[in-house]
Amino acid sequence: MLKRTLLGGLILGGALQAATVGQLLDGVKNHYDQKIDRYGIEESEKALEMVRGQFWPKIRIFGSVRHYNSPSNLRPVTPSENAAVAPNLPFGRDIERVGATLSMPIFVASLFSLADKAEAMRRSAAAKQRVDLLKNQATVLGADANLRYLEETEAALHSKARTLHSTERIVRAKVEAGRASGSALYKVQDRLDTIRIALDNIAIQKENLRTLVATLSGIELRHSAPLRRRGTLHTGSFLPLEPLEAKAQADALAAETEQRKLYPSLHLDADINRGYTESYLSGHNVHRDYGGIGLTLSAPLVDMPQIRSMQKARIHAMKSATELAKTADELRIKARGLQRQVRVLEHSFTLHRRNIANQKKLLAVARKSYDEGRMTLEEYLRYIDALYDAKAQLYKSRALWWQTLAQLAFLYGNDFERIVR
Numbered sequence: 001m002l003k004r005t006l007l008g009g010l011i012l013g014g015a016l017q018a019a020t021v022g023q024l025l026d027g028v029k030n031h032y033d034q035k036i037d038r039y040g041i042e043e044s045e046k047a048l049e050m051v052r053g054q055f056w057p058k059i060r061i062f063g064s065v066r067h068y069n070s071p072s073n074l075r076p077v078t079p080s081e082n083a084a085v086a087p088n089l090p091f092g093r094d095i096e097r098v099g100a101t102l103s104m105p106i107f108v109a110s111l112f113s114l115a116d117k118a119e120a121m122r123r124s125a126a127a128k129q130r131v132d133l134l135k136n137q138a139t140v141l142g143a144d145a146n147l148r149y150l151e152e153t154e155a156a157l158h159s160k161a162r163t164l165h166s167t168e169r170i171v172r173a174k175v176e177a178g179r180a181s182g183s184a185l186y187k188v189q190d191r192l193d194t195i196r197i198a199l200d201n202i203a204i205q206k207e208n209l210r211t212l213v214a215t216l217s218g219i220e221l222r223h224s225a226p227l228r229r230r231g232t233l234h235t236g237s238f239l240p241l242e243p244l245e246a247k248a249q250a251d252a253l254a255a256e257t258e259q260r261k262l263y264p265s266l267h268l269d270a271d272i273n274r275g276y277t278e279s280y281l282s283g284h285n286v287h288r289d290y291g292g293i294g295l296t297l298s299a300p301l302v303d304m305p306q307i308r309s310m311q312k313a314r315i316h317a318m319k320s321a322t323e324l325a326k327t328a329d330e331l332r333i334k335a336r337g338l339q340r341q342v343r344v345l346e347h348s349f350t351l352h353r354r355n356i357a358n359q360k361k362l363l364a365v366a367r368k369s370y371d372e373g374r375m376t377l378e379e380y381l382r383y384i385d386a387l388y389d390a391k392a393q394l395y396k397s398r399a400l401w402w403q404t405l406a407q408l409a410f411l412y413g414n415d416f417e418r419i420v421r
Helices: 002-013 021-029 032-053 079-084 109-176 182-217 241-260 304-371 377-411
Strands: 058-073 091-107 265-278 285-298
Touching: 021 032, 021 109, 021 182, 032 109, 091 285, 109 182, 109 241, 109 377, 182 377, 241 304, 304 377
Parallel strands: none
Antiparallel strands: 058 091, 091 265, 265 285
């Protein structure tokens, strides 16, 4: 059964690939989540350009044809034309016009805060991209560390199985010689069955981890990538706060924008057109030019929907600020806990190694005692279990240390390429 498990793992591994930590980190950089975030940044940049574009004049050209049921003028008639009663007065039933219009804001207070809000949202999108990158890299490193833990545990279980197979041969010989009961053989076989079940569970967990790594990096692992620490962890501000800070600022500017919509605004408007028609009086084709330019000052006197919109935006801004403060407190508490956890785990490594060394010595003594008949099989099997449980605890602590370090590196915005290799 154990040989079939190993063979199945080798066949499956042929469809996978070995990878380094650098390849995993690069895979995350170039995978779908980062591409989506880059599109989000581009969208926010275009939104900022759209707001800034509102400061520019809008120039349009037009052409029109209109039929009237009674003669209409190409442009207003001057007093002198009206007094002359000239035959070519610009009146006709069918009027064609071509021209252009220009409009631009001279002063619109809300546009300035709207542009600042769009800039804050652009910074939030850029910060989110980095947060998502480091979060996914931390997840991949944690999954790789767990995969290494499972591989080491798997190797330890195979080693334990070899020890039990050796014991099984000894027990079988004693049973056949009548020096031990048949139940002794069942006890060893029960231990071997437990190992087979554990190996099946490990195989399932390894596939789940490989799936997670492939989802975030696009790389399907054959084996875990070796992890080596090479740089120190830099602490300071918390990276996950950066997009939230920019968003809170954007929400505050959105409230300011809604308030400024109640301010007076000044616009420049200009237009010019040339009208063509057949004179109603003379039947000749005539044309006239007509244009104007002006400033418009406008201000809302009573606008209750806008006032309510301003109040709603203020509440939303206060909510964002409160959520930011809450997240900052949670991150500080989490970072302190992770730092303490790292120190405890580093201290435990020495204890685990010492425990493994002691368990090996005790197992050697127990083996001799069992061979000499001074120890029961159950006691000897417990020493075997104790050794491999001690090894599993070391492997688990090492994986947890890497996961904790990756989480701290993410929280403080460290580049993983500088910390691991």
